[in-house]
Amino acid sequence: xxxxxxxxxxxxxxxxxxxxxARGLSQSDAEELVQETFVAYLExxxxxxxxxxxxxxxxxILYHKAAELARQRSRETSTEDIxxxxxxxxxxxxxxxxQGPRGPEEESLTHALAAAIRxxxxxxxxxxxxxxxxxxxxxxxxxxxxxxxSITDTNLRVLLFRARLRLRECLAKAWKSR
Amino acid sequence: xMTCKEAATAFAHGDYTGLRARLHLLVCRHCRLFRxxxxxxxxxxxxxxxxxxDPARTAVLERAILDRLRSL
Numbered sequence: 092x093x094x095x096x097x098x099x100x101x102x103x104x105x106x107x108x109x110x111x112x113a114r115g116l117s118q119s120d121a122e123e124l125v126q127e128t129f130v131a132y133l134e135x136x137x138x139x140x141x142x143x144x145x146x147x148x149x150x151x152i153l154y155h156k157a158a159e160l161a162r163q164r165s166r167e168t169s170t171e172d173i174x175x176x177x178x179x180x181x182x183x184x185x186x187x188x189x190q191g192p193r194g195p196e197e198e199s200l201t202h203a204l205a206a207a208i209r210x211x212x213x214x215x216x217x218x219x220x221x222x223x224x225x226x227x228x229x230x231x232x233x234x235x236x237x238x239x240x241s242i243t244d245t246n247l248r249v250l251l252f253r254a255r256l257r258l259r260e261c262l263a264k265a266w267k268s269r
Numbered sequence: 270x271m272t273c274k275e276a277a278t279a280f281a282h283g284d285y286t287g288l289r290a291r292l293h294l295l296v297c298r299h300c301r302l303f304r305x306x307x308x309x310x311x312x313x314x315x316x317x318x319x320x321x322x323d324p325a326r327t328a329v330l331e332r333a334i335l336d337r338l339r340s341l
Contacts (some may be wrong), residue, residue: 096338104331108322118326126334133338177281178274185272189301192306208313220318226321234329248282255281258310259303 100129103146113224114157115215124160144205144237150231151239156219161217166230173248173257193263205261211261219254222247273300280304 097268107128111121132139135244148221212220213260221240225231231239237247271279277300284290285304292302304325 093339100331100334100338104326104334105322105324108330109319110328112322115321122326122333123328126337129338130341133341141292156290177277178303181272181277183275185274187273187299192303198313204309205313205317207332208310209318223314224319228315251283252278253280255283255310258314259281259306262306262310267323 096139103129103149106146106150110150110153110224110229111157112223112240114154114221114226115213116160117213120160124126125142126151127156130155145237146229147235147239150225150229154239156242157217157221173260183253192259193266205227207262207265208258211258211265214261215254215257219250219257222250223254226251273297276300277303280307280317 104125107125108121112118113122116124123262128149133147139145143151158260180188215223218240222236222242225236225239226233233244233247237244242250271293272288273293276290276297278288280285280300280303285308290300295305
């Protein structure tokens with residue numbers, strides 16, 4: 092049992108911490124929720140039926156707890172109408188207006204660009220950050236991401252679509268002001 | 270041929286490899302830039318926004334979690 096616990100904790104603590112920080116939690120909140128995640132898993136592990144990977148199951152517990160915490164603190168950020176803004180970049184025939192998209196042209200990730208993207212990512216909602224993290228950084232299949240975040244596949248597509256647009260618009264704005 | 274809006278919409282949905290959108294890229298530098306920016310953002314998110322947690326702090330946390338789990 093002790094060995095089992097040790098390997099469970101050794102294998103999943105760092106990814107769960109990364110997931111908690113990716114959602115925008117503070118270091119101390121992240122550490123607290125990761126602890127609570129393991130406790131919740133241990134107390135109810137009979138319910139784990141192996142339909143998803145254990146990692147995915149643990150992310151589900153973690154994000155459920157993070158959502159609860161956010162509800163308690165009611166601090167979800169407001170969102171602007173990013174799709175309307177995106178649509179306004181094109182003319183009636185679907186071509187880019189005037190100069191086209193603005194923003195960095197470098198292919199490499201410079202220090203300044205990384206900082207700008209970090210700033211812009213702070214403006215995403217917790218759910219957008221979580222979806223991006225699970226899908227793009229952890230490589231969790233869409234179906235599991237939907238289960239973890241309690242959203243439909245259509246919601247997930249829209250969420251990621253808006254997140255990409257929002258990040259790009261924010262980055263273009265940040266770049267313009269330099 | 271796709272319009273810029275259709276191609277950019279496909280890219281913003283994470284579909285970077287569709288044939289029709291790639292054909293459009295051959296003739297549109299604006300969309301090439303738009304696609305490149307989205308790819309750059311995704312790689313930056315992976316590397317910069319979702320970094321691995323500090324190993325020393327993680328080790329301390331792992332010990333705290335184990336202590337707590339063993340006391341249950």
